[in-house]
Amino acid sequence: MTPELPTPRFRSRLHDERTAALLGAALGIAFTTCFVTGLLSHVAQDPHPWFAWPTRPAGLYRFTQGLHVATGLAAIPLLLAKLWTVYPQLFQRPVVRSVAHGIERLAIVPLVAGSLFMLFTGFGNINLWYPWPFNFRTSHYWVAWITIGALVVHLGAKWSTTRHALRRAAPDAASEPTSEPASEPASEPASTPARVDALGRRGFLLAIGGAAAGVTLFTIGQTVWPLRKLALLAPRRPDTGPQGFPVNRTAQAAGVESTATDPEYRLTVEGAVRTPLSFSLAELRALPHHGATLPIACVEGWSASRTWQGIRVRDLLARAGAREGASVRVESLQARFSYATSELTAAQADDVDTLLALRVEGEELHLDHGFPIRLIAPNRPGVEQTKWVTRLVVT
């Protein structure tokens, strides 16, 4: 006969089904938002033949990725509150009542582990902090599928319970005279007089909602310009850096300080063209320039809009005699990093605002922003706005 394990008692009404359902609904919306915007970011970085990432609206990626990071950050207090609410289920006995119950409980492991993993690694990534040995992007992407799948299983299992809990207008825990304090361990006598739950359901949800709103308020300024001064907990400020905005990889980190400033620097246009081209920096400066106001929007969630001046890629392709509808590989001077090259689809290469920028806000580009020239195009992730461009290969 197996000895009975002692199980803690949780007397707070905040561990009830309605609180869990309300938090679950909020978390479900947040996770779905993160999943969808994350998938969009993925296809924006790795174009698929079946999905052409559009060039317009120019700020779409800025919006979706800003939303992705902001929602992920706001989900931190929501997730912690939800897990706290359902924590007593960890001690549920019997551990497994049926096959269905066993599967339901088993599905919670990838759901909770995946949720914590996604928020922790996402938080690490926006801080450029990688204490783990695996590739962030690969693991964040695939664990998202595992987590969302486990969420769907959990939603199915809890659908009936959640629906009933949300429909029934239960009295607020604080208003019930028999309510008990939030989560005091069982050692406290249950019969303490005048026990009123100081943090009733409404207050509890208000506090969690306030925490999520506070997290958003103190971080969203990294992408919402008017709130930049309030971005006290954000790892970036959109108004801080050389020429007044951040960089993700410095010229020193990319190892291009000498090659980018070499007087012998040249830009070449080659590949499927009638006339391969090669320009010195002086020749590039002498070409007709155009302006475009476009955002740099990074996967880490920060963004900044600037007015760029440079040469239209479509003009260079026309000059080189590239066929209509050609796509382009843009190559950087940096040799050893991922994102040293990027691809321009035919639509992106042909867009009037897709520039090889030499100037920003009227000034020559700072070395950390890609001097002598960088790619800037509408609606692209920042990592694909290749800096220190030295070669266009038309395909």
Add this chain to the structure above:
Amino acid sequence: MGHPAGRHVSGDEHEHDSSRGLWVGLAIGGPLVAFGIGGLVHDSSLSRVWSVGFWGGGLLALHDAVIVPLVLALVWAIGRIVPAQYRAPARFAVLGTALAVALAWPGLRMLGNPSHNPTVHPLDYGTALMWVLAAVWGTALVWVAVIATRARSSTTAH
């Protein structure tokens, strides 16, 4: 087959509905989980896959075995020290402080940013955290004032 929404989460009821919902959820969500595991295995070495599992499991264990018991202990301690009517703002302030410190931690400790990019963590996060904590505790104090005012009004009315 409804039940009081205000009761504890137990999972004892709705067995039939839950079971049917579970199979539907499993039919849709199961392939997504399998797709994620398959993709992870395909795109990473086996040791990396184990490492992802280790971190996921580790975070789960850290949360369930350390963080939640700590929060429970804090909440309990506040319940012992603070008068009943002021426990909500006190808990909000203490747990809000913990959350703010956790979010500011990489900036405070200058974690990450191996290439010393000066545009990462550009603020004095000690000062920034103080401002955030001032907002958290200010909110809690306003909350306390509202409770006290209501209590006084209620006493006067009687």
